[in-house]
Amino acid sequence: MTTTRTLGRSGITVSAIGMGCWAIGGPLWGDDGQPFGWGEVDDDESIRTIHRALDLGVTLFDTASNYGAGHSERILGRAMAGRRDSVVIATKFGNVSEESTRRALGTDASPAFAVRSLEDSLRRLGTDHVDLYQLHINALPVPAALDLVDTLEALVDQGKIRAYGWSTDDPASAEAFAAAGPHCAAIQHDESVLRDNAAVLAVCDTHDLASLNRGPLAMGLLTGSTRAVGADDVRGRAPEWLEWFTDGRPTPRWAARVDQVRAALTADGRTLAQGALGWLLARSPRTVPIPGLRTVAQADENLATLELGPLSAESYAEVERLLADLRPAHAA
Numbered sequence: 001m002t003t004t005r006t007l008g009r010s011g012i013t014v015s016a017i018g019m020g021c022w023a024i025g026g027p028l029w030g031d032d033g034q035p036f037g038w039g040e041v042d043d044d045e046s047i048r049t050i051h052r053a054l055d056l057g058v059t060l061f062d063t064a065s066n067y068g069a070g071h072s073e074r075i076l077g078r079a080m081a082g083r084r085d086s087v088v089i090a091t092k093f094g095n096v097s098e099e100s101t102r103r104a105l106g107t108d109a110s111p112a113f114a115v116r117s118l119e120d121s122l123r124r125l126g127t128d129h130v131d132l133y134q135l136h137i138n139a140l141p142v143p144a145a146l147d148l149v150d151t152l153e154a155l156v157d158q159g160k161i162r163a164y165g166w167s168t169d170d171p172a173s174a175e176a177f178a179a180a181g182p183h184c185a186a187i188q189h190d191e192s193v194l195r196d197n198a199a200v201l202a203v204c205d206t207h208d209l210a211s212l213n214r215g216p217l218a219m220g221l222l223t224g225s226t227r228a229v230g231a232d233d234v235r236g237r238a239p240e241w242l243e244w245f246t247d248g249r250p251t252p253r254w255a256a257r258v259d260q261v262r263a264a265l266t267a268d269g270r271t272l273a274q275g276a277l278g279w280l281l282a283r284s285p286r287t288v289p290i291p292g293l294r295t296v297a298q299a300d301e302n303l304a305t306l307e308l309g310p311l312s313a314e315s316y317a318e319v320e321r322l323l324a325d326l327r328p329a330h331a332a
Contacts, residue, residue: 025068
């Protein structure tokens with residue numbers, strides 16, 4: 001079975017499932033005490049997890065300059081030492097953070113910051129280029145995003161990045177950015193069995209882009225875990241956009257929807273998480289789920305989906321029947 005996909009019109013080949021590196025960054029805090037990370041982490045276990053992902057066939061690793069205020073990039077750089085040529089590194093810019101205090105300091109969408117942030121990312125990652133450089137401000141007005149295109153194209157010309165993209169859930173934003181940017185190769189967006197974004201996927205089809213799927217397991221909801229999370233975990237004090245958890249536990253109405261499709265997702269012996277990732281692989285040939293991993297056990301379970309492959313046509317159809325009310329704009 002195919003265990004690789006193409007990163008849109010860049011032509012870069014990546015594993016069909018990547019590793020999301022938000023969680024390995026550790027804590028990040030807003031001024032009001034809002035956590036923006038996933039709690040304390042064991043850096044040695046994070047490195048073992050990255051190495052295990054490599055052993056299981058993962059070549060795409062997605063991080064950001066503000067994950068743990070740069071800590072995620074540092075750990076990824078350490079783990080990739082001596083292996084850089086065999087991996088595809090995606091990082092993001094636009095969210096400002098302070099490394100010394102691990103504080104979130106707002107956003108900066110200026111071209112000058114995009115250049116400066118890349119230099120900082122390259123230093124932390126220990127590399128001379130990033131394969132995919134992504135704008136990280138989801139709701140940035142389109143004119144401000146388009147002001148970045150010339151700068152991003154110049155970074156491609158300089159060999160500091162190979163391609164770029166935008167992490168946005170808005171199809172009009174994705175459309176405008178893809179149309180303006182010759183080396184725009186991907187849109188990263190929220191995509192899971194519980195939240196399909198058919199309109200963004202249609203943009204990816206139109207412009208030959210990869211669809212990088214953040215939140216492919218609904219921030220852990222689709223693992224089936226009912227364990228309460230800590231106060232330093234973003235799910236413990238969920239921001240408005242994070243519907244899946246309430247006060248650190250799965251939101252009841254969404255937990256009920258998971259139960260509704262559990263049998264269909266696990267019909268061929270998969271775990272719930274493997275079924276949810278299999279649904280994404282079946283959704284489109286452009287999708288590349290990037291589940292967050294911070295333990296070797298998580299890597300073993302989630303990345304087994306590379307061998308299991310897409311959900312069967314029968315199971316996929318059953319999931320769609322059961323969740324038809326969540327698919328009002330399903331375009332494919």
